Amino acid sequence: MNAFRIEAAGPRAPCGLQARTITARRMANSVLMIAILAAPAAAQERPVAFTNAEILPISGPPIAAGTLVVVGGRIAAIGPATTTAVPVDADTIDCTGKVIMPGLVDTHSHVGGGWGGDASSPIQPDVRILDSINVRDSGFRKARAGGLTTLNIMPGSGHLLAGQTIYAKLRAASTIDDFFIRDAKGTPLGGMKMANGTNPQKEPPFPGTRSKSAALVRQKFLKAQDYRRKADAAKGDPAKLPDRDLEMEGLLDVLDGRVVVHHHCHRADDILTVLRLREEFGFKVVLHHVSEAWKVADQLAKAGAACSVIVVDAPGGKIEAMDLSLATGAVLEKAGVPCAIHTDDPVTDSRLFLRTAGLAVRAGMSRARALEALTLAGARMLELDARIGSLDVGKDADLVVLSGDPLSVQTKVLQTWVEGVKVFDRDDPDDRLFAVGGFGAGRDQRAHACCTDGRLAETESK
Amino acid sequence: MLTPHDRPLLAGGLIVVALLATGAPVAAADPPLVAVYGDIVHTMAGPPIEKGVVLIEGGKVTLVGSALDIPVPPAARAVRGRVVTPGLIDAHSAVGLTGYLNQEQDQDQLDSGEPIQPELRAIDSYNPRERLIEWVRGFGITTIHTGHAPGALVSGQTMVVKTVGDSVDDGVLVPAAMVAVTLGDDARPGDAKKSPGTRSKAVAMLRGELVKTQDYLRKLDSDDAEKRPDRDLRREVFADVLRGTLPLLVTANRATDIDAALRIAKEFGIRIVLDSAAEGYLVADRIKEAGVPVIVHPSMRRGGAGETENISFETAATLRAKGIRVALQSGFEGYVPKTRVALFEAAIAAANGLTAEQALATITADAAAILGVADRVGSLRPGMDGDVAVFDGDPFEYATHCTAVVIDGRIVSEEPR
Numbered sequence: 032m033n034a035f036r037i038e039a040a041g042p043r044a045p046c047g048l049q050a051r052t053i054t055a056r057r058m059a060n061s062v063l064m065i066a067i068l069a070a071p072a073a074a075q076e077r078p079v080a081f082t083n084a085e086i087l088p089i090s091g092p093p094i095a096a097g098t099l100v101v102v103g104g105r106i107a108a109i110g111p112a113t114t115t116a117v118p119v120d121a122d123t124i125d126c127t128g129k130v131i132m133p134g135l136v137d138t139h140s141h142v143g144g145g146w147g148g149d150a151s152s153p154i155q156p157d158v159r160i161l162d163s164i165n166v167r168d169s170g171f172r173k174a175r176a177g178g179l180t181t182l183n184i185m186p187g188s189g190h191l192l193a194g195q196t197i198y199a200k201l202r203a204a205s206t207i208d209d210f211f212i213r214d215a216k217g218t219p220l221g222g223m224k225m226a227n228g229t230n231p232q233k234e235p236p237f238p239g240t241r242s243k244s245a246a247l248v249r250q251k252f253l254k255a256q257d258y259r260r261k262a263d264a265a266k267g268d269p270a271k272l273p274d275r276d277l278e279m280e281g282l283l284d285v286l287d288g289r290v291v292v293h294h295h296c297h298r299a300d301d302i303l304t305v306l307r308l309r310e311e312f313g314f315k316v317v318l319h320h321v322s323e324a325w326k327v328a329d330q331l332a333k334a335g336a337a338c339s340v341i342v343v344d345a346p347g348g349k350i351e352a353m354d355l356s357l358a359t360g361a362v363l364e365k366a367g368v369p370c371a372i373h374t375d376d377p378v379t380d381s382r383l384f385l386r387t388a389g390l391a392v393r394a395g396m397s398r399a400r401a402l403e404a405l406t407l408a409g410a411r412m413l414e415l416d417a418r419i420g421s422l423d424v425g426k427d428a429d430l431v432v433l434s435g436d437p438l439s440v441q442t443k444v445l446q447t448w449v450e451g452v453k454v455f456d457r458d459d460p461d462d463r464l465f466a467v468g469g470f471g472a473g474r475d476q477r478a479h480a481c482c483t484d485g486r487l488a489e490t491e492s493k
Numbered sequence: 494m495l496t497p498h499d500r501p502l503l504a505g506g507l508i509v510v511a512l513l514a515t516g517a518p519v520a521a522a523d524p525p526l527v528a529v530y531g532d533i534v535h536t537m538a539g540p541p542i543e544k545g546v547v548l549i550e551g552g553k554v555t556l557v558g559s560a561l562d563i564p565v566p567p568a569a570r571a572v573r574g575r576v577v578t579p580g581l582i583d584a585h586s587a588v589g590l591t592g593y594l595n596q597e598q599d600q601d602q603l604d605s606g607e608p609i610q611p612e613l614r615a616i617d618s619y620n621p622r623e624r625l626i627e628w629v630r631g632f633g634i635t636t637i638h639t640g641h642a643p644g645a646l647v648s649g650q651t652m653v654v655k656t657v658g659d660s661v662d663d664g665v666l667v668p669a670a671m672v673a674v675t676l677g678d679d680a681r682p683g684d685a686k687k688s689p690g691t692r693s694k695a696v697a698m699l700r701g702e703l704v705k706t707q708d709y710l711r712k713l714d715s716d717d718a719e720k721r722p723d724r725d726l727r728r729e730v731f732a733d734v735l736r737g738t739l740p741l742l743v744t745a746n747r748a749t750d751i752d753a754a755l756r757i758a759k760e761f762g763i764r765i766v767l768d769s770a771a772e773g774y775l776v777a778d779r780i781k782e783a784g785v786p787v788i789v790h791p792s793m794r795r796g797g798a799g800e801t802e803n804i805s806f807e808t809a810a811t812l813r814a815k816g817i818r819v820a821l822q823s824g825f826e827g828y829v830p831k832t833r834v835a836l837f838e839a840a841i842a843a844a845n846g847l848t849a850e851q852a853l854a855t856i857t858a859d860a861a862a863i864l865g866v867a868d869r870v871g872s873l874r875p876g877m878d879g880d881v882a883v884f885d886g887d888p889f890e891y892a893t894h895c896t897a898v899v900i901d902g903r904i905v906s907e908e909p910r
Contacts, residue, residue, distance in 0.1 A: 344837055345628050347593025348829035377795050378829055383841075389891025440844045440889050467845060470775065473802025 075428070075451030078102045080117040084126035087437070089133055089407045090421035099131060101428035104450035109422055124432075132402065132437055133422050134180025134429030134447065135384050136409035138339040139293065139319050139373035142170035142381065147186020147194030147224060153237045153244075154251050156223065156281030158194030160186050161211075166204040167475040169465060170376065175201050175455040176466035177382035178431035178444040179374075181212070181410070181419055188226035188295040191238065191248050195281060196293060197221040198413050200429070202449050212415065222317075222413070223285050226295035227304055228351050245304055252312045255282035285314045291414060292316040293339075297351035299323040306334050317412045319373065322346075322355035328366035337369040337412050340404070342387035343379060360404060361395030370400065371409040382444075382466065389438040402437060524552045524902030528569040529881045530560055531577030535850070537858040537872040547577060549879030552902035557873050572881075572897045572904065576888055578853060579873050580635025580880025580900060582860035583835035584788045584820035585742070585768055587642040589619040589626055589654070593831045599623075602642035602825065604649070605682060608689060609702055611672045611734075612726035613649030615640030619661045621654075625832045629823070630656040631910040632836045633882030633895040636666065636870050638788075638860075642825040643675040643744040643768070645682070646695050647702070650730070651742060653864050655880070657900045666866050671742035671766060672734060674699065676750040678800050696753050703761050706731035740764035742788075746771035746800045755783045766863060769824070771796075771804040774811040786818040786863045789855075791833045792841035794824060809855060810846025820860035821852075840889035849889060885909070 079101045086097035088109065098115035100108040108115050117123060143164040148155030164184060174182065180201055186193035198220045199210035211219040227244050231237060238244040258279040265271035273279075284290040292314050294305045302318055309316050317337045318324070324331060324338050331338060340363070346355040356362075363370040372388055374381050388401040396404075410420025418427050432446040444466070447455035456462050464472050527549040534545030536557055546563050548556040556563050565571075592599025601618035604610060619639070629637070640651030651670045658664035680695045682688075689695035709728040715721050722728070733739035743754040743765050751770055758765040767773065769790040773780060780787060789809045796804040805811075812819050821842060823833040835856045843852035854860075861871025869878050879902035886893035894909040 343830040344834050345593070345625060345830035345832045347625065347831035348595050348826065350594055350596065352829055353594060377797060380793060380795060383793060386891055392892045393894065438891055440840050440891055443844075467807050468796060468803070468805035469807070470772070470803045472805070473796050473798060 075104045078118045078121035080121040080123045084131040087132040088422040101451040130433040133406045136181045138409040140182040143168045148190045154192040157277035161197040172465035174381035180429040185224045188230040193224045222291045222293045228301045297322040299326040325362040331368045332366040339371040357394035360391035372404040526569040528565045530573045534577040538874040549902040554877045574883035576884040579857045581633045581856045583637040584860040585822035586639040587825040593625045603644045609647040611730040615652040635880040641673045646680045648673045675744045744768040748772040748775040771801045777815040788820045791824045791838040806845040809842040821855040
């Protein structure tokens, strides 16, 4: 079944996959121990060259027979096979008949069993979802099987502000730290989850109406502006600084533009309410779900608002989604509104993320923009487009190898790579289980541990 | 385009009078002569026909074959497409009872008052104007098996209905098709003090009902009128189950629950159809041996934690390869999306082990056979209902559109979807 040929630098190894693993182990066992300890355990060790693939860089036109070279976890070269050199020490993967595109970027996921705020209040900017994610959740393996490489993992929509989200790279992980995407200072990157409409409405202290929702949010942001003024007035004098306040610090990240608000909204009026609050407080925002965005596409275009759309198989399920349309992506494209697509997993299955773009095309979106909606458009909304979302030299080597047209039902995700490391291989029976399901596919994955290889030898029944 | 809705306005009173005079239903104005042309026609009654045509007269298929061979009267209304299939069948849904708004006033798929209520009829709740019916019809679904949803040990009856009509009577094919039974976690009521609280209790309760009904039938046969029991709606339904005229539709996901369903069927000699069967692949041999068909869960049904955690995209293919008759379904959805679309579920099965023709059978001929309506729908041959779906490409491809839908010889949709 394996149509790939992985070639070592020297003589060709038909079972190169295995050969390479052994080589890597030998190296790890000898000279590279220090390097291994210093770098992430799974960092790419040798150049990898994908050859003879149809490459969809997203940032540029497709390359019919292309070569893509990965060095040190980044894309070192990409171009037509005729003009792109393969390093002599590279492992070469022949991708004849295959399609390579950037790893998929999901701007809205709930994989990992994380929860944000609790029932104590409707606005909880101090709460971080990174403190509650199980990186061994089988959902992450399914997400890799769907070709996803970066997720915005969010708390739910039952709060006006449910907490801080985390931007996660789906590297092999034993702690949430392994998922982090860090800025230059080492701070893990993420956004802030907000919501309006009916989901956050419940008994006090939660709001009972839309107007109350907006008033509660405005009051909280006004308080944060006061906090900002006091902090500024201190002019760096520690004695005059206001006491630390985690809620205020979370909101200042939003007001100062360090963090993007990811705002759940469905109805047209709820969408416009978000834009009104943005106008008042000047935060950066991505509008999520936007069931009725097609009704206000012109206003969205005028406001330059970015939308991340959910594509589901039918309208309804809640009153706010009664006018949900498969054509939302097409309408936004026509209006010139930046548009990404997300899974909202578990609402849609990460393994079928490509399918949602296919349905958007069915309803009139262009193929090019639909593929961008799964990759670069989402990367821009997470402000990560300098690193991910397209296949360009210097960007992270996050990519998917497909059996064919990304928007065909028959196409399979064959391999998923994050930063030059293969994290999913459909030919590996253990990975395949999570790609198609079956007995054990709902269980948490085995631990990636230093000493046990994630298994206890005595109990391993395999 | 004439639709059933605007026809009376255009037709005026004369036709109504004429129909009344002939005794035909008022809504059923004579369907026109329709010729449906396809580059490929999947009849499901033989190999696909290239450059084929389906002629529909008086609401019924009269001729199917090569467009070169079949004489099409010039008066026939022509519908053309790349691919033509029988009208699609959703083998299990709750659409029409579970409304798309998901508010209390449009949710009639489950009464949680009692654990066992086979007397609840689907026809008494079905809303033919529900928007989701029009939604799935736009994708070529012309027949649905719908009714009471999983969620109680015995939640009520199901029905088979065409996706047209202003009243349930306009579209219904089988008013009482099956009795919906749920085994496993979903049979437990929300209140922990109420039964059934365990799997064993659920099976004991169901067996108890069937045993009581055996007694009822014995008394019913009594020569002495005095000894015959009073009428009892619940007994009457279970009596039909014991007589073999009404199958149980048993929703079971764990292998344990599937085994329990087969055990009950054997004990009472009753007909059952397995529904969902997420772990069916673990007990495929026993399902095959029992000769029980399976309406497999929607291919894209979510797993997550719980009794569907071992769900697989490949179950329909695995069971079919064992020789088990399988159909696919949209199932019941409690949130967003409020329904799935059987066409899309078959598409995923076609990418996960079934051939395209086999996957098409899960929503046409095999679905019809399991539902007992194969003499009316599910294939295109003379005498069958004039139900056709037309596509501008491979029906299973994401970017293909359903371009026309014909039910009983009437074009009910030409909006590409």
